[in-house]
Amino acid sequence: MAKIVNREEMAQGTIILNEIDAPRISQKAKPGQFVILQADETGERIPLTMADTNPDKGTITIIYMVVGKSTARFKDLKVGDEYYALIGPLGTPTHIEKVGKVVCVGGGTGIAVLHPITKALKEAGNEVTTILGSRSYDLLIMEEEMRAASNNFHICTDDGSHGHHGFVTDVLKGVLENEDIDLVVAIGPIPMMKFCSLITKEKNVKTLVSLNPIMVDGTGMCGCCRVTIGNETKFACVDGPEFDAHKVDFDELAKRLASYLDDEKKSLEAYEKCKA
Amino acid sequence: MADKKPKKVKVPRAIMPEQDPDVRRRNFEEVPLGLTEEMAVTEASRCLQCKKPSCVEGCPVSVKIPEFIKLIAENNFSGAAKKLWEKNALPAVCGRVCPQEDQCEGKCILGRKGTPVAIGYLEKFAADYERKNGSGEIPVVAEKTGKKVAVIGSGPSSLTVSGDLLLKGHDVTIFEAFHKPGGVLVYGIPEFRLPKEIVASEVATLGKMGAKIECNSVVGASVTIDELFEEGYDAAYIGVGAGLPRFMNLKGENLIGVYSANEYLTRTNLMKGYLFPEYDTPIARGKNVVVLGAGNVAMDSARTAMRLGARSVKIVYRRSRDEMPARVEELHHAEQEKIEFVLLTNPTQFFGDENGRLTGMECLKMELGEPDASGRRRPIPIEGSEFKIDCDLVVVSVGSNANPLLTNSTPDIALNRWGNIIADPETGKTSKKGVWAGGDIVTGAATVILAMGAGRTCATSMHDYLARGW
Ligand SMILES: Cc1cc2nc3c(=O)[nH]c(=O)nc-3n(C[C@H](O)[C@H](O)[C@H](O)COP(=O)(O)OP(=O)(O)OC[C@H]3O[C@@H](n4cnc5c(N)ncnc54)[C@H](O)[C@@H]3O)c2cc1C
Ligand SMILES: Cc1cc2nc3c(=O)[nH]c(=O)nc-3n(C[C@H](O)[C@H](O)[C@H](O)COP(=O)(O)OP(=O)(O)OC[C@H]3O[C@@H](n4cnc5c(N)ncnc54)[C@H](O)[C@@H]3O)c2cc1C
Ligand code: SF4
Ligand code: SF4
Ligand code: FES
Numbered sequence: 001m002a003k004i005v006n007r008e009e010m011a012q013g014t015i016i017l018n019e020i021d022a023p024r025i026s027q028k029a030k031p032g033q034f035v036i037l038q039a040d041e042t043g044e045r046i047p048l049t050m051a052d053t054n055p056d057k058g059t060i061t062i063i064y065m066v067v068g069k070s071t072a073r074f075k076d077l078k079v080g081d082e083y084y085a086l087i088g089p090l091g092t093p094t095h096i097e098k099v100g101k102v103v104c105v106g107g108g109t110g111i112a113v114l115h116p117i118t119k120a121l122k123e124a125g126n127e128v129t130t131i132l133g134s135r136s137y138d139l140l141i142m143e144e145e146m147r148a149a150s151n152n153f154h155i156c157t158d159d160g161s162h163g164h165h166g167f168v169t170d171v172l173k174g175v176l177e178n179e180d181i182d183l184v185v186a187i188g189p190i191p192m193m194k195f196c197s198l199i200t201k202e203k204n205v206k207t208l209v210s211l212n213p214i215m216v217d218g219t220g221m222c223g224c225c226r227v228t229i230g231n232e233t234k235f236a237c238v239d240g241p242e243f244d245a246h247k248v249d250f251d252e253l254a255k256r257l258a259s260y261l262d263d264e265k266k267s268l269e270a271y272e273k274c275k276a
Numbered sequence: 277m278a279d280k281k282p283k284k285v286k287v288p289r290a291i292m293p294e295q296d297p298d299v300r301r302r303n304f305e306e307v308p309l310g311l312t313e314e315m316a317v318t319e320a321s322r323c324l325q326c327k328k329p330s331c332v333e334g335c336p337v338s339v340k341i342p343e344f345i346k347l348i349a350e351n352n353f354s355g356a357a358k359k360l361w362e363k364n365a366l367p368a369v370c371g372r373v374c375p376q377e378d379q380c381e382g383k384c385i386l387g388r389k390g391t392p393v394a395i396g397y398l399e400k401f402a403a404d405y406e407r408k409n410g411s412g413e414i415p416v417v418a419e420k421t422g423k424k425v426a427v428i429g430s431g432p433s434s435l436t437v438s439g440d441l442l443l444k445g446h447d448v449t450i451f452e453a454f455h456k457p458g459g460v461l462v463y464g465i466p467e468f469r470l471p472k473e474i475v476a477s478e479v480a481t482l483g484k485m486g487a488k489i490e491c492n493s494v495v496g497a498s499v500t501i502d503e504l505f506e507e508g509y510d511a512a513y514i515g516v517g518a519g520l521p522r523f524m525n526l527k528g529e530n531l532i533g534v535y536s537a538n539e540y541l542t543r544t545n546l547m548k549g550y551l552f553p554e555y556d557t558p559i560a561r562g563k564n565v566v567v568l569g570a571g572n573v574a575m576d577s578a579r580t581a582m583r584l585g586a587r588s589v590k591i592v593y594r595r596s597r598d599e600m601p602a603r604v605e606e607l608h609h610a611e612q613e614k615i616e617f618v619l620l621t622n623p624t625q626f627f628g629d630e631n632g633r634l635t636g637m638e639c640l641k642m643e644l645g646e647p648d649a650s651g652r653r654r655p656i657p658i659e660g661s662e663f664k665i666d667c668d669l670v671v672v673s674v675g676s677n678a679n680p681l682l683t684n685s686t687p688d689i690a691l692n693r694w695g696n697i698i699a700d701p702e703t704g705k706t707s708k709k710g711v712w713a714g715g716d717i718v719t720g721a722a723t724v725i726l727a728m729g730a731g732r733t734c735a736t737s738m739h740d741y742l743a744r745g746w
Contacts, residue, residue, distance in 0.1 A: 024498060038455060044547070044556040045455075070556055085455040087492045216547070216557075219453055219494055219681050221519040222539035226530055233523065233530060238681060252530060255632030259532045263558035270553055 002086040011139040023058035031116035032094030036218045038085035039073040051112035063112035069267040090218045098125040100182040107133045107188025114187045118149040137162035197245035207245035289391040290319040297612035301582045304467045316401045320349035334383030336729040339363045357406035365439045371400030375603045418445035423742040426509040428495045431459020432724045433715030434515035436731030442485040451493040463546040496682035518716035519679040528626030533634030537673035562669025565589045569673035570600040577671040578615045594622040594655040636666045704734030
């Protein structure tokens with residue numbers, strides 16, 4: 001169980017896809033939900049959103065950026081290897097309904113998180129406009145899957161190597177000016193979500209974001225994942241990970257993500273040294 | 277200068293050999309070293325073998341105390357362990373963590389005039405002896421009944437239910453949310469008080485008796501109780517504990533460095549953060565640590581912080597020493613390890629720097645007023661008594677509530693207004709057919725032995741149901 005049946009490297013090896021054997025989870029998982037994985041007994045518990053599920057095959061797909069020791073260890077797992085622990089599906093699923101016109105904004109591995117939500121929103125009969133962004137075109141993931149899940153499709157790159165030269169927020173602004181949008185879903189790096197939220201707040205368009213605080217158990221038991229939503233403390237693992245963007249304290253989230261910066265650095269350096 | 281009339285020498289209560297406080301406060305090894313065989317036999321000889329042993333009344337599972345002690349006095353240590361097992365599946369655990377002063381030892385007749393028999397030490401002694409020297413034989417399991425039981429959670433109540441039902445010949449599968457079984461015994465209570473090897477060995481025994489253990493299964497998320505019934509389970513036991521941390525809703529509570537005790541202890545114990553970077557999960561090593569609360573969980577947090585290298589560790593508690601709910605032995609251990617007690621003090625807010633890291637807190641002095649509903653004198657704030665404490669780590673340890681994850685997925689199980697499952701006190705039955713519940717999810721945070729007692733009650737009723745119906 002929890003065997004890797006398929007593995008791909010994306011965005012020049014900075015992002016990894018694993019398709020994992022997980023019959024029970026694949027049957028139950030809904031868009032917006034995540035799993036927690038552990039490489040082995042000594043490993044950290046790492047939350048990752050399911051980018052896709054295949055109930056017939058009994059597999060789930062995760063797509064993660066290699067940022068620290070734990071994701072570096074995950075990267076070293078090959079097809080046929082097993083995760084020591086795989087727990088899920090966790091978190092409250094996205095509320096999917098037909099609202100009319102929806103804009104989905106994704107950046108980085110946030111695109112993987114956004115994918116099942118976009119698919120479901122389109123299947124529910126919404127007109128979906130997707131805006132994806134990355135630093136440069138060769139770091140963009142899931143272009144084809146996202147295009148297929150959308151009615152209208154835009155790409156933005158910071159360096160202008162493809163599509164609009166600039167940030168996703170530029171395109172979002174334009175879309176909001178020209179059309180009456182009923183819902184925006186923005187998932188990506190914190191600054192991206194924060195600035196999308198500022199724009200949609202001005203226009204009073206309901207906006208969802210998916211938050212990624214540090215977690216331990218993922219079941220509401222430790223409070224590590226607490227985030228401030230409209231002056232209230234919520235546990236992202238059970239109350240979220242999706243929240244009303246206009247109420248999120250993004251600055252607090254960004255600070256809390258840096259809780260273990262020094263330890264993480266040491267941990268990764270030691271690992272790389274040990275491998276070399 | 278011997279007395280003329282030789283008086284019967286009173287044997288004093290055994291003193292547990294312990295690691296030196298100055299050494300142990302920087303390591304995670306077990307604090308008590310255990311009685312030697314001679315010490316155990318001598319201590320056992322103090323027991324008066326009362327005809328009506330009041331000590332037994334004080335034990336929630338009615339351990340046959342004089343009987344097991346007599347066996348120790350007779351040098352039959354294995355026999356003593358087996359006598360313990362008749363009533364208590366986890367004597368190595370209970371001997372270490374039961375609040376004996378309120379239970380068995382609190383009722384011992386010798387305690388009226390002097391010091392009670394050290395029942396806890398003897399229980400630990402016999403169980404440890406058997407684990408190390410015993411044959412490892414497992415109890416005889418009855419013929420298979422063909423009935424399947426799902427046990428949800430793997431804390432002490434669930435382990436008791438599983439053991440009892442396996443003995444009766446039922447198939448037992450334990451579903452545990454974490455990657456290791458044992459509940460609070462593995463994620464909460466630290467290694468220096470309860471070595472994890474002991475819990476693992478108890479769980480291994482259940483495995484040998486035929487229990488299946490499915491870790492990484494969050495019932496309510498990975499699978500629901502109704503789905504388990506559809507898959508062919510005949511009955512279910514819920515022992516998911518009280519896993520929802522309480523915070524105080526104070527300003528600054530989300531600063532980096534403010535932990536719930538659950539997180540602090542889980543990172544340290546279950547994830548082995550104290551072995552970072554050998555283990556990957558980091559844990560903040562505070563220099564000036566404040567722990568809020570004064571129960572066992574608070575003592576464990578404070579003593580953990582000391583072992584993680586703190587310069588100073590303070591327990592901040594709003595009542596006085598007499599009201600502290602922790603076991604007396606742990607209070608004493610904490611004091612020996614240079615934990616400071618700041619009593620009659622309540623936190624009001626936390627301060628941080630521009631990076632969102634905790635730098636200090638503000639407290640208010642309290643005085644005791646009239647007794648409140650709990651019978652304890654109510655702490656009342658003294659106006660204008662605010663003062664500051666510099667700290668870089670705070671562990672909030674003011675209790676826990678019922679985690680709603682499982683119960684949200686089973687609306688047909690009745691809850692009280694705090695979200696705890698309502699279970700019949702005689703049988704442990706819930707409002708849902710075929711489902712029992714016990715331990716902290718029913719009573720709120722309590723003790724290991726009460727959880728085990730509830731497990732026993734439920735197992736009896738479940739066996740009856742499996743044989744005869746609801
Ligand atoms: C519900 C949820 C879903 C997630 N889904 C995905 C996903 O689908 N794909 C994906 O690539 N990542 C996802 N993440 C983020 C992922 O969990 C982290 O990137 C991972 O934990 C980093 O672990 P590490 O040990 O490799 O890095 P660490 O050494 O722990 O961290 C290195 C650096 O990465 C950053 N970081 C640490 N934790 C997080 C975090 N939780 N989120 C973002 N940055 C972090 C910090 O800046 C940190 O300094 C998700 C997080 C949550 C909470
Ligand atoms: C730090 C600490 C110190 C303590 N010290 C003492 C002491 O010295 N003496 C004493 O007598 N008592 C002590 N206690 C209290 C005692 O540990 C508890 O009362 C006892 O463990 C409760 O047992 P339980 O069987 O109800 O569940 P728990 O031990 O709480 O175990 C519940 C288990 O269920 C799992 N679970 C939860 N939800 C789900 C789900 N949805 N699906 C599957 N599994 C799930 C949890 O992961 C956990 O493993 C202490 C508690 C703590 C936290
Ligand atoms: S189980 Fe606990 S209360 Fe009962 S005899 Fe043993 S130590 Fe005492
Ligand atoms: S009450 Fe004390 S002396 Fe009497 S049997 Fe119990 S332990 Fe022994
Ligand atoms: S991760 Fe522990 S409560 Fe959310």
